[in-house]
Amino acid sequence: MCDEKDDLNKKLTEKHLELEEKMENLEESLKIWTDAITELSEIEDAFKTSEKPEMRARRFWMLERILLNRFILRLNITQAKS
Amino acid sequence: MCFSQFELELESRSKFLTDTSIRLYTCSLFDDVALNRIREKEGISGKFNFVLVSKTLHHLRTDECVEEHECQEDEECCKYGLNEEYVFAKLLSLGERVIIYEPIKTDGDLDKTRGRGGNFTKKELLQVFKYLSENEKYKVRFIRPQIFDLDKTTLYRVESMLRQVDILCFYVEKNSNKS
Numbered sequence: 001m002c003d004e005k006d007d008l009n010k011k012l013t014e015k016h017l018e019l020e021e022k023m024e025n026l027e028e029s030l031k032i033w034t035d036a037i038t039e040l041s042e043i044e045d046a047f048k049t050s051e052k053p054e055m056r057a058r059r060f061w062m063l064e065r066i067l068l069n070r071f072i073l074r075l076n077i078t079q080a081k082s
Numbered sequence: 083m084c085f086s087q088f089e090l091e092l093e094s095r096s097k098f099l100t101d102t103s104i105r106l107y108t109c110s111l112f113d114d115v116a117l118n119r120i121r122e123k124e125g126i127s128g129k130f131n132f133v134l135v136s137k138t139l140h141h142l143r144t145d146e147c148v149e150e151h152e153c154q155e156d157e158e159c160c161k162y163g164l165n166e167e168y169v170f171a172k173l174l175s176l177g178e179r180v181i182i183y184e185p186i187k188t189d190g191d192l193d194k195t196r197g198r199g200g201n202f203t204k205k206e207l208l209q210v211f212k213y214l215s216e217n218e219k220y221k222v223r224f225i226r227p228q229i230f231d232l233d234k235t236t237l238y239r240v241e242s243m244l245r246q247v248d249i250l251c252f253y254v255e256k257n258s259n260k261s
C-alpha cells in the first residue's frame with residue numbers, strides 16, 4: 001500500500017515539474033511576443049502596400065524561434081477602418 | 083496561468099494592433115503535415131498577406147555545421163548554415179510578403195542551441211543579400227535602417243549599412259515582373 005502511495009507521490013511531483021516547466025516556457029514566449037509586438041511600430045513601413053487600407057491584409061503569421069521551441073505563433077489581425 | 087489565460091493576456095497586451103485574435107501552435111516550420119493540420123483546423127486556405135519573421139531567421143539554419151573544425155560533442159563553437167533558397171521558398175509559400183526583422187551579431191545570442199541559432203554575423207547576412215539580389219525571382223526592399231530596393235545595383239550599399247546598425251528590417255516578395 002505504502003509503495004502505491006509513493007508511486008502516486010512521485011507521479012504527481014513529476015507532473016508538477018512538467019507543468020511548471022511548461023508554464024515557464026509560456027511566460028518566456030509571452031515576453032518575446034509582447035516585445036515583438038512593441039517593435040511592430042518600428043517596422044510599420046514594412047506593412048505598407050499600394051492597396052487601399054480596407055483592402056489591406058488582415059492576417060499574418062508571426063514566426064518565433066521555431067526550431068528552438070518548435071513554436072509557431074499565428075496572429076489574426078483585423079485592421080480598424082480609418 | 084492556464085493556456086487560454088495566456089492567450090487572453092497576449093491579446094490584451096497587443097495594444098498596437100486593433101481587434102486582434104491570436105492562436106498559438108507548437109510546430110516546426112518545416113513539418114508540412116503538422117502545418118497543414120493547423121491550417122485546416124483554422125480554416126486557412128491560401129496565403130497570408132504577411133509573414134513576419136521576428137528575430138528568428140537565424141533559427142532557420144540547416145543542421146549541418148559549416149565551420150572548418152572538428153565538432154565538439156556540445157557543438158558550442160559550431161555554426162550551421164542557411165539554405166536561403168529553401169527557407170525563402172518555404173516562407174513565400176506561406177505569405178505574399180515575408181518581413182524579416184533580424185538582429186546582427188554583437189555579443190552572441192542568448193537562445194543559441196548547439197550550432198543552431200546564434201545571430202548572423204555581418205558576413206553571413208551579406209551572403210543572404212547577395213543571394214537575394216542575384217535572383218530575379220525576388221523583390222526585396224529594405225525598411226530599416228533605410229528604405230531602398232535591393233538589387234544588383236544597390237547591393238554595394240549593404241556592406242556599409244551592416245556596419246552601422248545592429249538590427250535590420252527588410253521584406254521579400256515574389257517578383258511579379260520577371261519569372
Ligand SMILES: [Zn+2]
Nearest residue numbers: 001002003006
Ligand atoms: Zn514505502
Ligand SMILES: [Zn+2]
Nearest residue numbers: 016017019020
Ligand atoms: Zn510550483
Ligand SMILES: [Zn+2]
Nearest residue numbers: 147149153160
Ligand atoms: Zn562544428
Ligand SMILES: [Zn+2]
Nearest residue numbers: 191193199200
Ligand atoms: Zn535567437
